[in-house]
Amino acid sequence: MARVRVEYFAVLRERAGCREEELDTQAGSARALFAELEARHGFPRLPSLQVAINEEFRDWDSPVSDGDTIVFIPPVAGG
Amino acid sequence: MARVRVEYFAVLRERAGCREEELDTQAGSARALFAELEARHGFPRLPSLQVAINEEFRDWDSPVSDGDTIVFIPPVAGG
Amino acid sequence: MPAQFTLSRARLDPAALGCLLADDSCGALVAFEGRVRNHNEGRPVVRLEYEGYEALAVKEGTKVVNEALARFRIEHAGCVHRLGPLALGEVAVWAGVSAHHRDEAFAACRYIIDEVKARVPIWKKEFYADGDSGWVNCNIR
């Protein structure tokens, strides 16, 4: 069991209804954690999605550990 | 015999020692007129040269006519 | 140029930003301004809002600018992106490059704006004339 902080931006922030949340998870990877939250918040299916752990882009198979800050990154649209 | 005005710029202006001159010429073409003036002013050999008659780029074989304004254009170097 | 990639909630001043790149050894300066358009994919747009994951955006944007400095023969480069609400015509992103020669300045400026748009975690919400709104590129499938 890991206690992590998840921050939400843009369309995911609006769907989650919050900017961030702390939660306990048994997810073994970023992918599993997203699946857990997707079901809970009813996230939309996006054309693409990336994940960052502790301010670094990471692979979806990366483990999530106690104290991590996780951000799911919808398709970017700067400029 | 045609009376023409020749304007000089940049390196040709410096060599001719004047910005413009009026002259009578029997030159049958812009090329022949340049040869005449080149000999008189001792113009340098340039990597390239164009000619304009009455504010239009023209062919070296173009005739020069009474009242024409002729400009010999050394290699340009804007910017 | 003190910082190579920054975020700003205040209006951008392209002239002042260009000055940061000036240098007597540089013959060429190329600058790109991305402005808020009054339309997108055929829909009239009335305003925009940009949101960023700021810590990672600055990291990734700085990486992009440093890549440009390493890949091209340029002297200085920088990029600034707005966050928050923007009106039509406002400058949303500015990228500028100075170099000894223009070839490299054009190529590097293009590289920076392309990579920033593709990689930096910033999102754009468009507000349309009909009252609707939406996050760009996030169309639900």
Add this chain to the structure above:
Amino acid sequence: MPAQFTLSRARLDPAALGCLLADDSCGALVAFEGRVRNHNEGRPVVRLEYEGYEALAVKEGTKVVNEALARFRIEHAGCVHRLGPLALGEVAVWAGVSAHHRDEAFAACRYIIDEVKARVPIWKKEFYADGDSGWVNCNIR
């Protein structure tokens, strides 16, 4: 943009020039500034002088800008070239293009500056640190 190509004996103001291209329909503005460098082909340069065959320069420069407007999907374009004496770091030439999309803005801006440099009858005299001077591209053979 009232005139598409002009000559100026006064300092250029790139910010003001960029504003002339602004338009709420245009998402992209690309601007090029050519500045007086402190060196050329290894020789220290202290100042420059530009001379132009003004009537033909304006004609040919306007033709270049109109070609860009015809060849690329752009909205506005303009170019201004300085004449007379210039100090180090001053802007000798400015070219700017606005468009709906950046691809076309970059390509058109590049086209304008390349063609202006190659075709417009303007000449540059460089004054070197050693007291010598010379007309660029006019090396005697």
